[in-house]
Amino acid sequence: MSTPAVSARRREEIIAALRRGTVPSHGLDQLAVGLERFQGALGEDLDRVAQGGFAVKAVRGEYGSGKTFFTRHLAEQALQRGFAAAEVQISESETPLHRLETIYRRITESLRTASTQSSAFRSVLDSWLFALEDDALLGDPGLESDAARLSESVGVLLNERLAAVTATTPAFAQALRGYHAGTTAGDAALADGLAAWLAGQPHVAAAAKRAAGIKGDLDHFGAMSFLQGLLAVLRDAGHPGLVVVLDEVETLQRMRSDVRDKALNALRQLMDEIDAGRYPGLYLVLTGTPAFFDGPSGVQRLPPLAQRLATDFTTDARFDNPRAVQIRLTGFDRSSLVQVGQRVRDLYALGRDTEPRIRSRADDEYLVDLAGAVTGGLGDRVGIAPRLFLKKLIGDVLDRIDLFDDFDPRRDYRLTVTAAERTEAGGARSAAGSGAGSGEAGGGTATQRAAADANDVDLDV
Known part of the structure; x- marks a missing residue:
């Protein structure tokens, strides 16, 4: 099975998230099945x-x-x-x-x-204000040498772009003007305080709010107007x-x-x-x-x-x-579970010196056996399996094949599902009893004695 092009760093980030039993924050096109x-x-x-x-x-x-x-x-x-x-x-x-x-x-x-994977609010504000400055300079190139007039022109454009928001919540535009003034003047305390207030954070310093002519904290009704303002800012920021x-x-x-x-x-x-x-x-x-x-x-x-x-x-x-x-969403069946296992195996193996060994010892037939062992006697009802299956596949099987020349999962690995894993992510629908369960994925067959104990683990992949 071919794996879409993806950088080595991105591959490792995806594999690391799955090894922890979590959904990756990006690169999901590599895993999408069904x-x-x-x-x-x-x-x-x-x-x-x-x-x-x-x-x-x-x-x-x-x-x-x-x-x-x-x-x-x-x-x-x-x-x-x-x-x-x-x-x-x-x-x-x-x-x-x-x-x-x-x-x-x-x-x-x-x-x-796409360019800022976390905490992008501040960068969006800055991008928007830069765009306003560019628009102001486009209208009057002479403003570049007059910071005061440029700031005034940006304020006019700001009011025009946020007219719908200002009509109901003028404080949003006021805070943005104050934020622009703070960044232009290099006043970090003012800019930081007003950025926090625009983001809905409580307990912003009174001095920052006073400088912008605003009062209080965001309330229920103001929040909806602020969301409207955020959408306008995002749109103008590209x-x-x-x-x-x-x-x-x-x-x-x-x-x-x-x-x-x-x-x-x-x-x-x-x-x-x-x-x-x-x-x-x-x-x-x-x-x-x-x-x-x-x-x-x-x-x-x-x-x-x-x-x-x-x-x-x-x-x-x-x-x-x-x-x-x-x-x-109807969830995974046994076939789709194997498909996502194939994608993860291929993604893991790509570019490694041990790629031939990984593909040989964790071949498609073995993935079918492992999927059967994890899902136990559920047949095609695989409500528990994706996250647990992938965590076991990477941490217990692929890593060991990669690290140890003589590791053969059919011979050397016996699947174990612990009590903690049954309740991982708080998803267990019912008590499945205590103690660890185990099943074997080896020799082309999958004994499912203990995998059935994991039937009630819900892992929301």
């Missing part, structure tokens, strides 16, 4: 958003079905098109959904672009859109009923405003389990929200509409 049916519709969404439209997509799947992988793969595709992306993990204590000011802050904290992933929204089901209702109403409000066209360039993606979308403790508690997300899943999954507002 997502082809969604690509056309997602591409249409991104095209529409890039042209000033908007999109909302709910991703539905059980634990282990691949929701995290799917959304990060979508974000990576968006980055390749020049978008920015942000991922927000919903939780009752850290990021409650009904506190939209917290959601906005998490967006700015996790903001990334990023046609923003993908925002609200991950693990199903955690709402475990919250107190009053908090849950507030969160669901906030989500409905946000979707209403998106549909009204208030956020051009926004692609909102939310993930959840079927119980969240269909059960009494989730979306169904708020009929208007349930109606917005309603999608018919009574037909064969092969005929699901990828353009629908809600799509479902």
Whole structure:
């Protein structure tokens, strides 16, 4: 199987993440299996958003079905098109959904672009202000020798570009003007303070806010206007859109009923405003389990929200509409698990001196055996397997073949799934008992005695 071109450094980053049992933050095109049916519709969404439209997509799947992988793969595709992306993990204590000011802050904290893989908010602000300066100089080249007039001209352009935001939240433009003044004057304390305030951070120094003529901290209503401002800044800085992933929204089901209702109403409000066209360039993606979308403790508690997300899943999954507002992931079967194992094996082996040995001893037949041992007696129901399978494949098999000349996994390796691994990532659906289980992947057969003990491990790749 051929592996798409990728640098050695990127290959090692991908392999290192999988060795830890986590989803890589990039390079997911190297691993994507079974997502082809969604690509056309997602591409249409991104095209529409890039042209000033908007999109909302709910991703539905059980634990282990691949929701995290799917959304990060979508974000990576968006980055390749020049978008920015942000991922927000919903939780009752850290990021409650009904506190939209917290959601906005998490967006700015996790903001990334193709050129800045983390903490991109400040660089986006700087890029935007540089673009305004270029536009001002294009209109009047003489401004280059007059810093005061250039700053004034940038302020005029700033007001024009943010007119829609300024009408409801003038403080956003005021803070940006103050930030520009601070960076121009070399006042790091002022610039840092106002950048933090624009990012929704609390406890910004009063001196910085006073210098910009602003007061207080960001609240629920201001956050939505700030999101509108962020989209405008991104667009003028050369990023046609923003993908925002609200991950693990199903955690709402475990919250107190009053908090849950507030969160669901906030989500409905946000979707209403998106549909009204208030956020051009926004692609909102939310993930959840079927119980969240269909059960009494989730979306169904708020009929208007349930109606917005309603999608018919009574037909064969092969005929699901990828353009629908809600799509479902059916997870891996044994065949797709082997396919992703082949991709990882090829990615691992590429460019190594030990490549022939790796390909020979971890051949396709062995990958079939290992997949069978990990999944146990589940047949084609592979709800547990992808992350655990890849972690075992790399750490227990491929690394050893690479390091030890005489290591043969068929002879020298016996698969073991520990109790800790069964509950890794908090995904175990039910108690599977205590103690370690083991299965063998060797000699062309896979005894599945203990792999069956891992049946209830949910690893959300």
